[in-house]
Amino acid sequence: MSDSAGTRLVTVETTPQGVATIRLQRPPMNALNRQLQEELRDAAAQVAGDADVRAVVIYGGEKVFAAGADVKEFAAQDHAFMSRDANRLTSAFDALARIPKPVVAAVTGYALGGGCELALTADFRISADNARWGQPEILLGIIPGAGGTQRLPRLVGPARAKDLIYTGRFVDAAEALEIGLVDAVVPASEVYTTAVEMAQKFAKGPALAIAAAKQAIDGGLDGDLASGLRLESTLFASLFATEDRAIGVQSFLDNGPGKARFT
Missing domain, CATH: 3.90.226.10 (2-enoyl-CoA Hydratase; Chain A, domain 1)
Known part of the structure; x- marks a missing residue:
């Protein structure tokens, strides 16, 4: 426009x-x-x-x-x-x-x-x-x-x-x-x-995890605590299907925290 x-x-x-x-x-x-x-x-x-x-x-x-x-x-x-x-x-x-x-x-x-x-x-x-x-x-x-x-x-x-x-x-x-x-x-x-x-x-961080964190925080502020906790739980579980989760966990096991290079 x-x-x-x-x-x-x-x-x-x-x-x-x-x-x-x-x-x-x-x-x-x-x-x-x-x-x-x-x-x-x-x-x-x-x-x-x-x-x-x-x-x-x-x-x-x-x-x-x-x-x-x-x-x-x-x-x-x-x-x-x-x-x-x-x-x-x-x-x-x-x-x-x-x-x-x-x-x-x-x-x-x-x-x-x-x-x-x-x-x-x-x-x-x-x-x-x-x-x-x-x-x-x-x-x-x-x-x-x-x-x-x-x-x-x-x-x-x-x-x-x-x-x-x-x-x-x-x-x-x-x-x-x-x-x-x-x-x-x-x-x-x-x-x-x-x-x-x-x-x-x-x-530089894991894009899907950051997006999930933003959705959980902002979505939780819109409702009560119980609803926010359910949203957090669902998003938390969903990240276990991502490549970044696998990279982050393996990097932690191999090299300690904070050294992962996310895709």
Whole structure:
């Protein structure tokens, strides 16, 4: 999908080490219009289905991750339209969250509103030391609509999520780290390389086992403990049919832990 000028707003590039970068390219602020949302969905399907991709980085560029929704685009949209369209937006972001591979968000500048929700779809978030985070939708008289009311409290706890969502205030990188919204804070010039290095570490691991671990953790959070334990048990057993399990066990027996080279 491209705009009227034929310009793609999301690109995917993969390194020989198996790390794919999903990059937003809608300057100056990477406002998340409908086209960009749908291209993110397409990118998620692309990396999920590519066996050569072992880990993923979501990146908005050196200056900004994503400053939120394109307010001009939805300003004229009414209740009837949004009742039909809201599920499309949610499912686009959910496609990113369900990528069966480790995903790292590399965040510079602003991650606000939909930009924060986009980062929340990743497994890990690397933040620039000058980045600003927040869910300011309440200032427009609305609430987050792409996962913010669900993924944020699961990550930082309900009270902190309510504080951010009720007030719409921005938090700096230091506070984001303190409350668990981000996993590391580095200088802005090092955000992307740090995220790629983290992704490369995961890319060396057993892809099917990592996918199973992600499915078990994320699926378990959606239900009660008993259901999560049943899911874990099923996925655990399924890995005994994989070549990586045979490689890992034999390597452990022959050479000790941590030396297996998975296929």
